[in-house]
Amino acid sequence: MLKIDRRIIFLVIGVCTLLPLLYPVGLPIKISPEVRSIYDYIETLPERSVFLLSIDFDPASKPELHPQAIALLRHAFRKNLRVVAMTLWVSGTGMADQLLTQVAHEMGKENGKDYVFLGWSPGGSAVIINMGQDLYTAFPSDYGGKSTKGIPVLEGVQSLKDVAYAISLGAGNPGIEAWYVFGKDKYKFELGGGCTGVMAPGLYPLLRSGQINGLIGGLRGAAEYESLVGKKGRAVAGMDAQSATHFAIIILVAMCNLFYFSLRQQQGSVPR
Amino acid sequence: MDETSLGAWMATGLTLFIFSFLYKDNPLFKLAEHLYVGVSVGYTIVKTCDAVVVNQIYKPIVDQGEISLLIPVAIGLLMLTRYVPKAAWMSRYAFAFIVGLGSGLAIPRTISSFILKQIEDTVRPLLSMAGGDGLTFSMNVLNPASSINAVIILVGVSSVLFYFFFSIEHSGPGRVVARTGIIFLMIAFGAAFGYTVMARMSLLIGRLTDLIEFSDASYGRPTLWLALLTIAALVVLSRRAASMPSQSE
Numbered sequence: 226m227l228k229i230d231r232r233i234i235f236l237v238i239g240v241c242t243l244l245p246l247l248y249p250v251g252l253p254i255k256i257s258p259e260v261r262s263i264y265d266y267i268e269t270l271p272e273r274s275v276f277l278l279s280i281d282f283d284p285a286s287k288p289e290l291h292p293q294a295i296a297l298l299r300h301a302f303r304k305n306l307r308v309v310a311m312t313l314w315v316s317g318t319g320m321a322d323q324l325l326t327q328v329a330h331e332m333g334k335e336n337g338k339d340y341v342f343l344g345w346s347p348g349g350s351a352v353i354i355n356m357g358q359d360l361y362t363a364f365p366s367d368y369g370g371k372s373t374k375g376i377p378v379l380e381g382v383q384s385l386k387d388v389a390y391a392i393s394l395g396a397g398n399p400g401i402e403a404w405y406v407f408g409k410d411k412y413k414f415e416l417g418g419g420c421t422g423v424m425a426p427g428l429y430p431l432l433r434s435g436q437i438n439g440l441i442g443g444l445r446g447a448a449e450y451e452s453l454v455g456k457k458g459r460a461v462a463g464m465d466a467q468s469a470t471h472f473a474i475i476i477l478v479a480m481c482n483l484f485y486f487s488l489r490q491q492q493g494s495v496p497r
Numbered sequence: 498m499d500e501t502s503l504g505a506w507m508a509t510g511l512t513l514f515i516f517s518f519l520y521k522d523n524p525l526f527k528l529a530e531h532l533y534v535g536v537s538v539g540y541t542i543v544k545t546c547d548a549v550v551v552n553q554i555y556k557p558i559v560d561q562g563e564i565s566l567l568i569p570v571a572i573g574l575l576m577l578t579r580y581v582p583k584a585a586w587m588s589r590y591a592f593a594f595i596v597g598l599g600s601g602l603a604i605p606r607t608i609s610s611f612i613l614k615q616i617e618d619t620v621r622p623l624l625s626m627a628g629g630d631g632l633t634f635s636m637n638v639l640n641p642a643s644s645i646n647a648v649i650i651l652v653g654v655s656s657v658l659f660y661f662f663f664s665i666e667h668s669g670p671g672r673v674v675a676r677t678g679i680i681f682l683m684i685a686f687g688a689a690f691g692y693t694v695m696a697r698m699s700l701l702i703g704r705l706t707d708l709i710e711f712s713d714a715s716y717g718r719p720t721l722w723l724a725l726l727t728i729a730a731l732v733v734l735s736r737r738a739a740s741m742p743s744q745s746e
Contacts, residue, residue: 242698243705288702344548366552406606410606422692433642443699459706463699471694
């Protein structure tokens with residue numbers, strides 16, 4: 226067992242992922258407080274409040290963050306919020322535009338009136354500071370090249386101070402931390418976050434200290450949000466496979482330890 | 498074939514080529530890997546040029562007459578003097594501007610957000626005033642703001658900091674504290690690794706979901722055909738490698 230061909234392990238993980246995707250079981254999904262707090266906060270926002278969604282990831286993190294973005298947009302559009310979307314990742318602009326257009330079309334929302342995609346602006350974290358001073362200097366035009374001044378959805382919005390709630394869906398830097406450091410801490414708006422599973426443990430200290438009011442972590446968080454919104458999608462569909470692979474990994478770890486210690490006991494010393 | 502089907506065939510093929518690395522390194526994997534790098538860089542360059550050079554420099558200067566934008570353009574152009582050895586010194590002004598501005602923006606805000614705020618959260622009061630009950634000590638582990646969690650965090654932070662304090666030998670009571678620090682570190686590493694496994698499995702689920710979707714007849718079943726093609730290519734490559742004399746001979 227300790228000298229097993231690693232390709233057998235790949236095969237086991239592949240089968241454990243594939244079978245639940247083909248034949249879903251529908252295991253229950255428990256909603257965590259950090260995901261619920263984002264949902265609850267959006268629920269409390271009055272209609273036509275300004276909701277800023279910063280899509281700070283690229284296609285490499287699509288499996289985890291794309292379902293989060295779709296669920297959040299569905300919720301925001303259902304609440305009739307004014308959605309202002311943007312990205313701090315140049316490599317994610319096309320994907321962000323596509324997903325926003327897709328959900329807006331599905332919810333019957335109109336570009337410019339109900340939502341706007343500002344696109345990407347150079348400067349990384351400095352863009353956030355620029356937006357805090359004047360949104361129109363940071364984004365003189367939207368993604369389609371139309372001047373942002375005079376767009377109905379931005380009526381009464383001058384800077385980040387006019388944003389009711391902002392969420393950064395981040396796969397790295399710049400992302401949630403940059404939005405807190407250069408945005409919320411300076412311009413005092415409420416901030417939530419969504420991130421990849423790898424990043425989640427590092428962001429829990431921000432959650433506990435109240436620096437962000439909620440956190441959607443990885444595919445699991447996306448599945449919880451999809452359940453809250455009541456429209457199950459790719460994340461919920463992937464939860465059975467996630468559970469199956471985790472179970473397989475736990476079994477493999479336990480078996481390897483078992484074989485390792487039994488071998489050591491047989492040899493009477495640590496194998497080298 | 499419409500653009501959606503073409504995209505499905507491309508995505509399926511490249512996914513299978515990348516997955517073929519799990520069997521062993523091969524030219525199909527190399528092809529997909531190089532395409533990924535090339536397309537990513539090309540996309541970034543085009544998007545950056547469009548957003549910066551066209552939309553934020555050319556159009557405002559030419560269409561709206563914003564001449565003041567020539568100042569940042571000139572500072573940016575100074576960077577390019579790095580390629581001319583005799584004029585390379587001029588690029589230092591641009592770097593000085595960027596480093597100075599970046600540090601000025603980042604240092605105070607980072608200290609405020611990640612050091613002061615986190616210290617404030619670490620040294621929370623262990624006892625709290627709740628209603629008319631006077632001072633209380635809440636034992637609810639599931640509540641992040643409970644007193645017991647404040648104690649756990651205080652002990653964890655102190656012991657881990659002590660573990661990394663190498664000026665004192667970790668013996669006697671110090672050994673107990675350092676060991677406690679190691680336990681906290683191991684729990685943190687375990688949690689981080691668990692989340693990493695979850696993230697990697699999510700990526701696999703994402704690709705397999707696409708492969709299942711693209712096995713549909715409406716796309717022309719690219720998953721089926723390209724899987725067969727990939728397997729056949731791997732068999733041929735493997736046989737060719739076996740029939741060729743090894744380099745050592």
